[in-house]
Amino acid sequence: MSRDAGRLSLILLFTPFALWIALLIILPQLGIGYVSIREKVGINQYEYGFKNYVDFITEPVYRNTLLRTAWMSILVTALALIIGFPIAWYIAKIARERSRAALFLMCLIPLWVSDLVRAYGWIVLLRETGVISMTLVKWGIISQPIEMLYNDMTVIIGLVYTVILFMIVPLVSTLQGMDDALLEAGYNLGGSRVTVFRRIIVPYAMPGIVAGCIITFMLTAGSYLTPILLGGKNSSWFTEQIYNQFITRYNWESGSAFGVSLLVFTSFVVWAGLRLTGQSLATTVAKE
Amino acid sequence: MQGSRSLMTLYRAYVVVFFLYLVAPLVAAGVFAFNDSMFPSLPWNGFTWDWFFSPNEPKLGLFHDDRLLQGLGNSLYIGVIVAALSVAVGTCNAFLFVRKDFRFKSALYVLMVVPLVIPGVILGISILVLASTIAGLADQWFGVFLTSLRPGIPLVVMGQFSFLVTITSLVIIARLEKFDISLEEAALNLGASRPRTLLTVTLPFLFPAMFSAFVVAFLVSFENFNTTLFLVGSDSPLTITMYDRMVKAGSTPVLNATSVVLMLGSGLLALLSVFAQRPKKQA
Numbered sequence: 001m002s003r004d005a006g007r008l009s010l011i012l013l014f015t016p017f018a019l020w021i022a023l024l025i026i027l028p029q030l031g032i033g034y035v036s037i038r039e040k041v042g043i044n045q046y047e048y049g050f051k052n053y054v055d056f057i058t059e060p061v062y063r064n065t066l067l068r069t070a071w072m073s074i075l076v077t078a079l080a081l082i083i084g085f086p087i088a089w090y091i092a093k094i095a096r097e098r099s100r101a102a103l104f105l106m107c108l109i110p111l112w113v114s115d116l117v118r119a120y121g122w123i124v125l126l127r128e129t130g131v132i133s134m135t136l137v138k139w140g141i142i143s144q145p146i147e148m149l150y151n152d153m154t155v156i157i158g159l160v161y162t163v164i165l166f167m168i169v170p171l172v173s174t175l176q177g178m179d180d181a182l183l184e185a186g187y188n189l190g191g192s193r194v195t196v197f198r199r200i201i202v203p204y205a206m207p208g209i210v211a212g213c214i215i216t217f218m219l220t221a222g223s224y225l226t227p228i229l230l231g232g233k234n235s236s237w238f239t240e241q242i243y244n245q246f247i248t249r250y251n252w253e254s255g256s257a258f259g260v261s262l263l264v265f266t267s268f269v270v271w272a273g274l275r276l277t278g279q280s281l282a283t284t285v286a287k288e
Numbered sequence: 289m290q291g292s293r294s295l296m297t298l299y300r301a302y303v304v305v306f307f308l309y310l311v312a313p314l315v316a317a318g319v320f321a322f323n324d325s326m327f328p329s330l331p332w333n334g335f336t337w338d339w340f341f342s343p344n345e346p347k348l349g350l351f352h353d354d355r356l357l358q359g360l361g362n363s364l365y366i367g368v369i370v371a372a373l374s375v376a377v378g379t380c381n382a383f384l385f386v387r388k389d390f391r392f393k394s395a396l397y398v399l400m401v402v403p404l405v406i407p408g409v410i411l412g413i414s415i416l417v418l419a420s421t422i423a424g425l426a427d428q429w430f431g432v433f434l435t436s437l438r439p440g441i442p443l444v445v446m447g448q449f450s451f452l453v454t455i456t457s458l459v460i461i462a463r464l465e466k467f468d469i470s471l472e473e474a475a476l477n478l479g480a481s482r483p484r485t486l487l488t489v490t491l492p493f494l495f496p497a498m499f500s501a502f503v504v505a506f507l508v509s510f511e512n513f514n515t516t517l518f519l520v521g522s523d524s525p526l527t528i529t530m531y532d533r534m535v536k537a538g539s540t541p542v543l544n545a546t547s548v549v550l551m552l553g554s555g556l557l558a559l560l561s562v563f564a565q566r567p568k569k570q571a
Contacts, residue, residue, distance in 0.1 A: 016376075020449075029410075114511035117314070129327065256417060
């Protein structure tokens with residue numbers, strides 16, 4: 001009887017999981033895959049083929065937007081790692097017990113604030129009539145107000161800002177688990193700082209680094225608000241192309257092809273990252 | 289070491305600069321809500337509450353701005369529903385993955401995490417496409433018009449739910465893994481039934497995690513933009529209303545006032561969830 005009860009509860013617990021994954025994750029993905037290989041030839045008449053993808057590859061504007069998004073996302077991920085690592089190290093290893101918790105919480109504050117508010121804050125700071133430009137004019141450092149929005153530099157600053165917390169949090173949690181004796185052993189055995197960093201710290205922190213990089217990269221490549229608001233009309237971000245196809249042009253077929261391309265591309269980068277570092281999705285991202 | 293000390297100072301300075309970078313845009317967004325000016329920029333014209341409470345144009349305050357309030361209402365409504373649903377399913381998932389053994393468990397666990405690494409935009413369009421296809425077929429074959437599958441609040445709920453379940457599941461799984469199974473055994477030995485054990489022993493233990501999962505899910509739903517953007521109908525939540533305002537109408541400090549309210553609200557919720565997670569002192 002108890003085996004039956006166990007079986008029943010397994011089925012009861014499995015049902016919501018299966019419904020969720022099947023109806024809201026797998027089926028919709030198959031759906032855009034299906035729509036992306038069809039082409040409208042008349043009312044409710046479709047032909048099937050890879051024309052949408054061919055169009056995507058042969059049209060330089062689309063292709064370049066994806067490449068540009070990819071490069072900028074990789075750049076932002078690298079910057080977030082370089083900027084974030086010392087901060088994570090400070091929080092995990094150098095700060096004293098009490099200030100550690102406070103610093104960690106401070107790191108989390110922007111996490112609780114919507115992207116929109118953060119981007120808006122940057123706009124208030126950086127635009128032509130913004131705080132920084134006006135202050136510089138007032139101090140006589142520049143004679144004319146300057147527009148600091150709508151260029152790549154600003155988009156990168158804003159994106160790093162948006163995602164860096166997702167880099168720092170996993171790094172802090174891995175680094176906190178590291179025994180300081182490892183470092184001392186490294187120094188005692190005659191290792192220089194660089195050697196200790198390269199041979200002990202980096203390998204130890206690898207799960208955190210990989211988790212941080214994956215989340216950061218996904219968030220950047222999939223971001224919409226920051227590039228649009230800080231980069232303006234010319235930001236040419238890939239998610240904007242998807243929006244244009246779907247909502248502005250109502251061309252779902254090619255929009256789906258774009259979506260599938262983005263998904264394939266980001267999945268590939270995540271897979272390659274996991275493969276290169278010998279980690280798995282369950283040991284990195286899921287640990288949060 | 290002489291060099292090491294100045295290096296340390298430099299390091300500290302770097303940390304300070306970093307935290308300034310973190311708070312700068314938030315402060316900027318917040319401060320100009322109180323500037324008595326038509327634009328959220330310098331010069332400072334003096335302190336005012338107008339952008340919160342002024343009842344008439346041109347300085348229509350947030351608490352009299354019907355469209356923003358409507359958006360706020362929609363966001364709260366969507367957030368509560370989505371958070372409740374995701375906590376319910378997340379709790380089931382936690383019991384499923386912690387307590388049960390079944391075939392392909394580790395593969396299915398990975399599948400559970402996958403929604404976190406699908407870009408929000410893709411989740412949005414894929415759910416839009418599927419829902420519209422089903423609605424279209426229902427219309428074509430049965431002549432049924434399924435309004436709930438057209439862009440609108442139900443779709444937004446589905447879209448946000450699709451990835452929030454992963455977050456709530458992970459939070460609740462982490463807590464359930466720490467549960468000492470002998471507590472349940474003790475209750476059962478003392479004659480409690482299974483449902484009663486669940487209600488009086490296991491769920492109270494899980495409650496802090498369920499609560500903070502609820503708060504996190506609510507906040508993420510409230511702030512979500514990417515997925516929501518593709519699924520909204522005429523009842524847009526606050527983020528979409530604010531975005532439209534920002535892009536089309538140009539921004540007045542009423543947006544700063546909204547930002548202040550959002551920051552205060554999410555700050556309070558964040559504190560609540562931190563305190564709920566903190567272990568209670570044993571009396």
